[in-house]
Amino acid sequence: MAVAVVVVIFTVRQDRLNVLLIERAAEPCKGEWALPGGLLLPGETLDAAARRKLEDETGVSDVFLEQLYTFDRLGEGKAEVVVSYFALVDIGRTRLRSESEWRPAWHPVHPTPPTAFENDRVIAYAEERLRNKLEYTNVVYSLLPERFTLTRMQQTYEAILGERLDKRNFRRRVVGLGIVRPTGRFEKQGAHRPAMLYEFTSRKPMIL
Amino acid sequence: MAVAVVVVIFTVRQDRLNVLLIERAAEPCKGEWALPGGLLLPGETLDAAARRKLEDETGVSDVFLEQLYTFDRLGEGKAEVVVSYFALVDIGRTRLRSESEWRPAWHPVHPTPPTAFENDRVIAYAEERLRNKLEYTNVVYSLLPERFTLTRMQQTYEAILGERLDKRNFRRRVVGLGIVRPTGRFEKQGAHRPAMLYEFTSRKPMIL
């Protein structure tokens, strides 16, 4: 009765929600896209296994990572039980090991490419949870750099929710609820007016 | 790497939230209270294992039952990974096998009695989820009989939330949102005015 862990690693890239997939190097399903994951090592904690997988593929740690759901009989893999996690990373901090055997790469979530082991079910579930969490937590902190413009933050929300938001209402909310605060510094934009840089008041997951 | 399933079965009894515990008949932790559960049978689905445990202990099926969280290293049991579920039952429909070896019995959640395998952590987590779900779903349908008075429904909410609610606001909400509807029948109360009986518009879990 083997236990496996898989991690749905999301980022926002070019105004699209993306997920990290690897190309399976071993049978079964060699050559197909799949979520990073593997069997739980003896004596290893579930959370530790998820963190290990995340760091192996992206080089990042200390980001939002949370258990999602436990599936059984996913495809015809070796594991009878698959504990899934999801993580949110700022693409600017990730360093994919693209020259490695399994070729990790970002893929848009819409449309989700064909995956082995019914991993698309896991991704769809993770996406739903992410959309919900955006609305009542500050998890977005894990998708953005230390300092950022509110426009960029709004684009991140829009990419995930799949709908446009009102600029003034968005700003009032995130500042008013104390999710972010202005730093006083500006970022010069190419041909435009400089924009205020903001930062998160807390970089730990919080319920609003 | 064994996988176990445990079920947190809640009911409301005498205006208190209660949980079903069994007395362990085998080592380890013989004689201590614990959640119903056991190892996943070969070829069995997680959901099926949870349903089986629930029906074994209470005789009920077709109630609200949902996966909760997957723990590792709970106490020093045989299982490395424990997939927890939580269920809601109407106490009027349950028939505990009290003469059986493991003496299943209801216990108040506050205070939670001492349990083996850190099962109190699982119970606390389940209680939190239940309180949240009460607010944005109709899961309470699974704690009440076919027909019931709004007063009884409100007492159920109050028992779970641990706070008193306003009668008029409560009624407006549950009727207004279409969670319940009046049946037109009345229930004669002992020394009081008869009360209207209500029923749920749907007995499937719904998000409001």
Added chain:
DNA sequence: CCAAAAGTGTTGCCGGTACACCCATGG
């Protein structure tokens, strides 16, 4: 006639949404 629970409306507040214009900058 008394105790106990059933039933019923109104008001105020707050949060969420809709909506349009001016300004600074670089080319």
Added chain:
DNA sequence: CCATGGGTGTACCGGCAACACTTTTGG
């Protein structure tokens, strides 16, 4: 001087919380 994105305030609406009295019944 023009194109581009940055930045700001107000008005309406709906949901939620607070709040008290009358009625029916059985004993």
